[in-house]
Amino acid sequence: MLASLLMNQEASVSPTEMHVALIGMKNSGKSAIAVKYLTKRFLGEYSSDLEDTYCRQESINQMPLMVWLMDTVDSAERDPMRYLSWADVFVVIYDTTSRLSFQVAEQLLQQIASHEHSLCTRDHKTMLLGNKIDLERYRQVSESDGEKLAKKYSTKENIVLFAEMSATDIHARVVATLHKPIIELITDRANRRSPSPRLYSSDSEVQARRQKSGFMSLKNVARSGTLRRSKSPKQLKNKTGSKLLKLFHT
């Protein structure tokens, strides 16, 4: 009896889906990381002006979890609220061979921090991720610089994680790296025993748009397989096509 009560309580605080936004400067490797995570392949050529959201069914800590991955495009014309109001996990990616991309990563950490304080009450996790470490000889950003920056934007309640990786690395390591902030957030939420509400202000708008325009529901996704492409909130208005589909047709 007690065991089943505890199990029910556990189920009620466990998330069934996690929204992960990959953000960072153009060419930092967001698409390469997304493609590797979703398909186990590393592909060298991408179309850079397309933005998509994909999902993959995972088992994390022995719990089924739908991971939604938004592969964003770095563009001043697009509203950052599309990921700020959507994501549970922000993966801020920079290219370790580009100092400029590291500066952009700092601006993005700043953006997340100000959003968090002024608008957002929902808990989230951020990870600063240095990519392309296979190109060690061209490195412009040291590992300790990355660590320092992550520390700078960490608070007592919310630590910004830091990792380095290469999208050319083996699939298991890419998956393990992307799962780090997800696992931390799940653990934080379970410890607090209070799942943060997803529906508020801009989130409810996204939710309403999803229903109106047939955004793939969790049920449909579970019924029809593990990897699915769906549309980001922005694309519900403005269809741009799919990077992945495009990739596999070329």
Ligand SMILES: Nc1nc2c(ncn2[C@@H]2O[C@H](COP(=O)(O)OP(=O)(O)OP(=O)(O)O)[C@@H](O)[C@H]2O)c(=O)[nH]1
């Ligand atoms: N050597 C190496 N090349 C990488 C790595 N990650 C990405 N690249 C390459 O870097 C280039 C840019 O990668 P993308 O994944 O398109 O970068 P992005 O951040 O999605 O760029 P936008 O879509 O323009 O915002 C591509 O030629 C990739 O093949 C990596 O870890 N190592």
